[in-house]
Amino acid sequence: MGLIPEHVRAQLKARFDLRLSGPVHLTLYTRPGSSRLILPAGVGCATCEDARQMAELLRDAAPEKVTLDVVDTSRDPDRARADRVDDVPTIAVGANTEAGRIRFQGLPTGTEFPALIDAVERVSRTEHDLSAASLVELGKLTEPAEVMVFATPT
Numbered sequence: 001m002g003l004i005p006e007h008v009r010a011q012l013k014a015r016f017d018l019r020l021s022g023p024v025h026l027t028l029y030t031r032p033g034s035s036r037l038i039l040p041a042g043v044g045c046a047t048c049e050d051a052r053q054m055a056e057l058l059r060d061a062a063p064e065k066v067t068l069d070v071v072d073t074s075r076d077p078d079r080a081r082a083d084r085v086d087d088v089p090t091i092a093v094g095a096n097t098e099a100g101r102i103r104f105q106g107l108p109t110g111t112e113f114p115a116l117i118d119a120v121e122r123v124s125r126t127e128h129d130l131s132a133a134s135l136v137e138l139g140k141l142t143e144p145a146e147v148m149v150f151a152t153p154t
Contacts, residue, residue: 004057012117016062020124026068027100028055029080029090047107051089054108058120065124093119095126112151 030048052070059068073080073088083092083099089107093116094100102123108116122128130138 004053009057009061012057012061015117016065016120019121020062020065022065022124022126023096024062024066024120024124025094025096025098025100026055026058026066026120027083027092027094028052028068028070029073029083029085029088029092030070031074031088032072045088048089050107050109051091054113054116055091058116066120091116093123095123110151115151 028051030052031045032048032052055068055070059066071079071083071085073085080086085092085103087105089105091104091108092100093102093104100123102119104112104116104119
């Protein structure tokens, strides 16, 4: 059964059948083969395999719309650097084959999982759901900005 139960897989497939319209590209940045052992030098990734299962679940729920690229940061550090990814696992959500700007660092479970599903759906439909006032304020920005949202179970 793995990380995601079969009934959840079926629900996600049905949901994506209704809500996805355009292509979505996921990029999973990982460090495979490091198991759950975390060494003092930062080598290791306790949740990379679970993140892979989650990314594959999203791809498999709508294979005609969702593609997945897995980047092994230990074998391709230049790609990770170019995409500005420092931590693993990271799941990036973008359109077509672009490096996604919506990123989930760590394993997006619990309250983060619905946000990941929402991001996939919004990218597919090219929707942002921002108010007119927010768009006006964002239009005033003169330099690139990064927005970070932190979620914890507590």
